[in-house]
Amino acid sequence: MTELPFTSIHRHGLVRVGAARPRVTIADPAANADSIIALAQEAHARGADLVVFPELCVSAYAIDDLHLQQALLDLSEAAIARIVDASNDLRSVLLVGAPLRRNGRLYNCAIAIHAGTILGVVPKTFLPNYREFYEKRWFASGHDQCRATITVAGREAPFGVDLLFAAGNYADFCFHAEICEDLWSPTPPSTAGALAGATVLCNLSASNITIAKADERSLLCASQSNRCAAAYVYAAAGAGESTTDVAWDGQSVIFELGEEMAASKRFCRDPGVIYADVDVRRLALDRMRTGTHNDAASFAGQPETRFRRIQFNLDLQDGDTGLIRKLRRFPFVPNRPERLAQDCYEAFNIQVDGLVRRMEATKAKHLVIGISGGLDSTHALIVAAKACDLMGLPRSTILGYTMPGFATSEGTKANAWKLMQAMAVGAEEIDIRPAAQQMLADMRHPFAKGEKVYDITFENVQAGLRTDYLFRLANQHGGFVVGTGDLSELALGWATYGVGDHMSHYAVNTGVPKTLMQYLIRWTVESKQFDAETAEVLTAILDQEISPELVPADENGEMQSTEDKVGPYALNDFFLYYTLRQGQAPSKIAFLAWHAWRDRNLGNWPGAFPEKNKAEYDLPVIRHWLENFVHRFFVLSQFKRSAIPNGPKVLAGGSLSPRGDWRAPSDGTASAWMSDLATIPRS
Known part of the structure; x- marks a missing residue:
């Protein structure tokens, strides 16, 4: 990529990722689409390559049995169509959470949207059904969905837990999507995604807040990014969700190889996006240097063969957009x-x-x-x-x-x-x-x-x-x-x-x-x-x-x-x-x-x-x-x-x-x- 100017982050193997915190409105997909589009436009202006939104942010998460209402599901698809149309003018890939129907089942999904198209849809694998969670009441697990397609708002797109999204014109930028509880499982789907080549792991979450849970989330994100030699982008639900029985803090974090690169302000009422420039070239080099990563892929039966790679073209920056990345002047010396x-x-x-x-x-x-x-x-x-x-x-x-x-x-x-x-x-x-x-x-x-x-x-x-x-x-x-x-x-x-x-x-x-x-x-x-x-x-x-x-x-x-x-x-x-x-x-x-x-x-x-x-x-x-x-x-x-x-x-x-x-x-x-x-x- 030497043809790009020295000041471009893309010349040096960096990717600008964002974790968004929209203010949602309960069971109002139209209003939520407005909020998502506004943040997507802001991210475009900041030069973001990928923006991750919270789980079910199109419908809101905490709406319980309203997820099974025809009117809400129809309006959710209409809202997705609006977001897809708006993405025509945006450089960023968007990962948006919404409930989607397929073959008589309802799935909790992450929808990858870019340049006016739906790149693919990833269903949630692990559905929490304990304590305050009872997602199996509404949703089906996507664990058995592979090599499938889905129709969303009249558009057909790849569907399944076997999707990776890779920039065809930018080496080492490949991302995987999982949803909330997936990270809490003993075998997060993102592990297989990383072993198959994903360098950026994304989590659309609606994790409610209890005392000390923020530390637990950070620990999980840090350990998963470190174990998988990856970046981990986590976006959690915040203001606007129902507080009938639980509360929300809107925690968003971005980690790279176990190190926190960005973190949002919690309990913030205003919508916003946190950004970090993650180094996908560094991650690829680290995996080459650490044979254990490749051994794990071999022992797991080469997950790469089980995934479909959905390609898109990244809009490469040819100007100076700065660097949004924590850099230690003394990298051998801790900065805390x-x-x-x-x-x-x-x-x-x-x-x-x-x-x-x-x-x-x-x-x-x-x-x-x-x-x-x-x-x-x-x-x-x-x-x-x-x-x-x-x-x-x-x-x-x-x-x-x-x-x-x-x-x-x-x-x-x-x-x-x-x-x-x-x-x-x-x-x-x-x-x-x-x-x-x-x-x-x-x-x-x-x-x-x-x-x-x-x-x-x-x-x-x-x-x-x-x-x-x-x-x-x-x-x-x-x-x-x-x-x-x-x-x-x-x-x-x-x-x-x-x-x-x-x-x-x-x-x-x-x-x-x-x-x-x-x-x-x-x-x-x-x-x-x-x-x-x-x-x-x-x-x-x-x-x-x-x-x-x-x-x-x-x-x-x-x-x-x-x-x-x-x-x-x-x-x-x-x-x-x-x-x-x-x-x-x-x-x-x-x-x-x-x-x-x-x-x-x-x-x-x-x-x-x-x-x-x-x-x-x-x-x-x-x-x-x-x-x-x-x-x-x-x-x-x-x-x-x-x-x-x-x-x-x-x-x-x-x-x-x-x-x-x-x-x-x-x-x-x-x-x-x-x-x-x-x-x-x-x-």
Whole structure:
């Protein structure tokens, strides 16, 4: 779909869905048709591709025996005819609920309407007949209806529970319809629909409200969307339904892979539609990545062969309709404060547990860590401290070494000492400059002759010596080296091969991206994992510029900046998430990053980094750093990742272990990704 402009959601595999909340009138199909058409016109104006209405919204749901009245059923068909005619001028596919007659039976139906035609009619399978429900008094189940047709308002249409509706001109957009109680059953019909290829599952519902039932609905929708690797669009009845014995809240929700994308205001008297742009391309990629989904289809006897695919043509957007989608600037970081604390607790303890097990297995006497005063070594140290606490070992089991080089600042060195002293670990300093000077002289490097040549050799001599010391110190003290390098550095190849940020005996940080690490350290402060003195040092370390400190400050006193070289970690982690976890193309990633970062006012994520939350990046900047990321990730870095030590996986978003989540050739190319990246506008 590259012929569509970059700003079009349809170029990037997104579909705009809506869940409508019409105000119904009891047993008045004409008035209800007016309400449905008005909301359909609004959805058309908002660029919706699919709009789901509540169950029996043409007649109203809570009308009991009136469903069996000839006059009402005739008027319902007339109302449907009006809605079909009105759809001639609308781009959206409409899913409308109505009672329909066929062969002496009455069915509770979902009617798919598009561009002046009835695409098909799906009857309800599971009819509730307990407590306040008694649908079997009026309706027949459609469970046995397949390969059938129905005549509605003089129009013949496919009828049955074997219908899928697929866009013939837009890959991966295929939807399935089920009705209310169908979702509450142990075997929802939408499961078979998803296994047959539907990426969007729709539910027309008239679920009445009782205390805590809204949570139950959300749980069911979330779990079904997650289990089926699908989007789930749920529209429930609201204002206007009879409250003779029950009440209605009009809850509408849209989920994608278990994550809530949109939710309506409940108990609202005004009609309306909620919208979300669901990513059907992502869903298709996720199913390809998860063999269980295809195995389930095989075990179920290939449901695809049992369904009829009804095709329609989607009106592809060739303009900028915005993006109606919750986007996390920091996708590795939860965006709800209560979830943030829970995830930080789990991430931290995953690392601690991994290190404890390694200590038990090796029976090591000591843990050896190089402490620079930066983020990574700080986090490795606090993980090690908690591991010792958990095992009942003194913190002096940890041997911390600060190893100043030619560019070590007094601030980071001081923080390293303060941290080691506050945590009561073994602390020593080894000045690597004499050894580095000797090595550079032996190599006839210009720096040894007094020249200010700060090349990669100059940097790596220092990095390599620190690692040499740590490994030999581990030998000397019967311990092992705890690695400090993180997931973001591994992705970018921002690690010198064979030295401390790449090589160790156990790498506790390899599953933690830089953006999450900052929140983890902040969480240990706010949750009082350590005493006040330690918390004060941790806070000071968080406020520092991220720097390898291998090159002396320039004439203006500016220190070497990692992010000036490899790009903002906020963007790099965004790129990494959509590359590693979702397998998205660079042009799609740029589109999402542009919507997430182009407006500084979007930065409302929790945490203690307002300056990063409020950053703003335009498309040329995103494109520049994305090109840098693609080159580093696919070309420069895999040979390093192929040789990394063990370390615990932390995030469901993936890891880069060659033994776990990520397997790739060390000598690959990035031509496919660069070709796609070239389609991103430069302005």
